[in-house]
Amino acid sequence: MKIVFMGTPAFAVPSLQMLVEEGYNVVAVLTQPDRPQGRKKTLTPSPVKEAALSLGLPVLQPERLRRQEAIDELAAYEPELIVTAAYGQILPKAVLDLPARGCVNVHGSLLPKYRGGAPIQRSVINGETVTGVTLMYMAEGLDTGDMISRVEVSIEEDDTAGTLFGKLSLAGRDLLKAEMPRLLAGPVPATPQNDSEATYAPNLKREDERIDWNASSRDIYNRIRGLVPFSGVFTEWNGETFKVWAAANPSAASSSRNKESSAEPGTVLTVNEHGVEVKTGDGSLLLTSVQPAGKKAMSAADFARGGTMKPGTVLV
Template sequence: MKSLRIIFAGTPEFASAHLQAMLDSQHQVIAVYTQPDRPAGRGQKLMPSPVKSLAAQHNIPVYQPKSLRTEEAQKELASLNADLMVVVAYGLILPQVVLDTPELGCINVHGSILPRWRGAAPIQRAIEAGDTESGVTIMQMDAGLDTGDMLLKAFCPIHPDDTASQLHDRLITVGKPALIQALDAIASNQLQPEKQDDSQACYAHKMSKEEAILDWQRPAQALDRQIRAFNPWPVAITSLDDTKIRIWEAIALKESTGEQPGTLISADKDGLDIACSEGTLRIKRLQLAGSRAMTVQELLNSKKAMFSTGKQFS
């Protein structure tokens, strides 16, 4: 089996974990592509991506073009003479000329079992939809959005109480060995590409803060999934007495009360029970503006009057 010369393209923590797996393998990462540094924190200081930081630790050349559509960027990439390009949550579109540049093309590590969730937020959308299974697909990239031939799949469960953060970490656990297995098979010419069934595809569009607002006219079970899908970002939000409240943890109860949706039914150490169109949502952990996230019991110790029964969330 030959050692592949690989360009790695990725940006967030999910990508850096897969880069580390490649660095620990027999294959050679000859260059890293990542998004330009972004301002972060209160001081809005320019910060490198997790992938850039890891590459710097290993003295790997880092390229940060704003686009790969320019002739200059394409020539620079071609000069690296890579066998393969591995793309993991990079954030830039690869034009056809780039897809065709490495001898073996470009492959992508995608955080769902394709073709179920194509697009930018497969982890969150799977939880929001109530899926019970997810995984990672290694695919050969083409000009479409996550439409390329599938090379290898690694499955994992979605537990009933999973947040997006927890599923993200589980997908890293299954994704890293799957990527190395795929690279080894590519180096040995042992993979059999599988076409996707486009009729089974759903689009996992980006998360937005506007979507984070809870609608109490929905069933409690749907709100529970929304809260878990939006944790850790952008975090579900509701209002009480014109005060914005971020909801970090809740559970759906089957019992319905007949109260108007959004009505606070009870508030005690077990949580805040709020009427929904179907069932009741019990909030367990929440956060007021300017404060840290805390349990309902902690909040009631200082803000009990705020959560009197009969009040209306909106």
């Protein structure tokens, strides 16, 4: 049976590799076009493209899958099953109708919660303790299709979006592997989603990365975790961007200090070998990895030794 795989980030790679390793007939791979990366804006292939080429698979990279020429190019491969995992484009009805066995999606949440493009990051930002992967038939709506099966995955307090991506990518691979024999045999019984329970995980924007020091220490900590290792979060110091890549878990006993401080949120309370302690809406948070404008990320202890930030400084 001819299978077309669609995916873009590293999350999708284990599922693609599994299909090939298990001997399934993957006839083509669709992924997003190469994008500029880094300061030099070098055109860089997606992780799925790199994996597909290493496996000797044809790669298609339509800018817009809705365009007729892209649909025609895909149709030429005569797919009987389409498998997607974080592809990054909504499939039009003309594509959904192509394969006789349908289109299935490996989605990084327990649907109907966290429909949308950033379910993993949003689940960490929102302080969830459990998430998972849902294997679903695709429909025209945004992650609205009937659910085939799903598996739960715990979110630990020290998980970041990056570590959770890794966990969920493997969970998705294993879930897809378990269901592939049924998917090839014919239509699989699936459960409609309860739309009244749906929540959404829209793609992240620049404003999602800004720290609100009036928030609780826990909320800020979760935001940092939810954007690492991708964009990180930022505040402003001396009118320039000051990025934060890690902080101490506020559940630790030391996080209770300075709750009585009268300083305004965002005020730097201490700068020492332990890091940079900043007043929050309900206490303080110890920043342990930072990146001043124009510099590389560094431990907050190394930053403190530079002596350029003093207690009393206000971050905004």
